[in-house]
Amino acid sequence: MATPKLSKTFEGFLDLARNRYSVRSFKKEPVEDEKLGAVLDAVRLAPTAANRQPFRLIVIRTAGKEDELARIYSRSFFREAPLLICACTVPSEAWTRSDGKNYSDVDVAIAIDHLTLAAASLGLGTHWVAAFDISAAREVLGIPGDAEPVAFTPLGYPADRPREKQRKGVSELVRYEHW
Numbered sequence: 225m226a227t228p229k230l231s232k233t234f235e236g237f238l239d240l241a242r243n244r245y246s247v248r249s250f251k252k253e254p255v256e257d258e259k260l261g262a263v264l265d266a267v268r269l270a271p272t273a274a275n276r277q278p279f280r281l282i283v284i285r286t287a288g289k290e291d292e293l294a295r296i297y298s299r300s301f302f303r304e305a306p307l308l309i310c311a312c313t314v315p316s317e318a319w320t321r322s323d324g325k326n327y328s329d330v331d332v333a334i335a336i337d338h339l340t341l342a343a344a345s346l347g348l349g350t351h352w353v354a355a356f357d358i359s360a361a362r363e364v365l366g367i368p369g370d371a372e373p374v375a376f377t378p379l380g381y382p383a384d385r386p387r388e389k390q391r392k393g394v395s396e397l398v399r400y401e402h403w
Contacts, residue, residue: 240345245386247349250305253381259346260307263379266342272331278317279332282310282365286378295360297353297376305349305380310361311336312371332374339377349382 230238260283267281286293286303293303302308311332318328340350353376361373 240341243386244340244344245349245389246351247305247378247380247382247384248301248351249382249384250301250349250378250380251383252304252306254306255348255380259348260379262346263339263342263348266338267335270331270335270338272334273319273327276317276319276331278314278319278328279335280312280314280371281335282312282367284308284310284365292364295357296364297356299353301351302353302376302378305378307379309339309377309379310365310367310373311339311375311377312367312373314371316370328372329374336375336377343379347381348379350377350379352377 264281264283268277272278284293284307286306286308290303293308296302313328313332315326315328318326318331320326336352340352343350354374356373356376358373361367361376365373367373
């Protein structure tokens with residue numbers, strides 16, 4: 225079977241997806257407001273169930289807040305980048321499927337995916353963090369009871385290099401017609 229010719233745009237997307245990685249060390253260099261704005265706009269454009277957009281982002285400038293942020297997650301890279309973003313859901317705003325499945329977590333995951341890819345396309349690094357202290361996050365960031373912090377990502381210029389990625393093959397992940 226011949227390999228189909230893919231567009232330059234799609235090839236660029238595949239390169240972006242291949243080269244994005246979880247950054248574990250960040251430079252102190254500030255993120256330009258224009259780049260932050262572009263990343264946040266990419267998040268705004270993320271698809272959500274019934275276009276409800278049941279998420280909120282908290283952008284935190286980390287300088288001078290390192291001790292407070294360490295209460296949320298202790299790894300140094302978490303507070304090393306100049307910016308930290310907390311992605312929260314507001315479940316009451318989300319679309320709910322007929323069986324009761326609330327899609328707020330799915331929607332925020334899509335939004336964060338847009339964030340990480342947009343950041344990588346601008347030369348910025350991210351690292352999805354889900355193993356954080358929820359109570360500390362609520363207290364430090366003043367997150368109201370009707371919102372749920374789902375994930376954090378530092379945002380800044382990488383000071384490290386990507387590690388080798390291990391990914392399953394398409395044949396292990398995809399089924400056709402039925403399981």
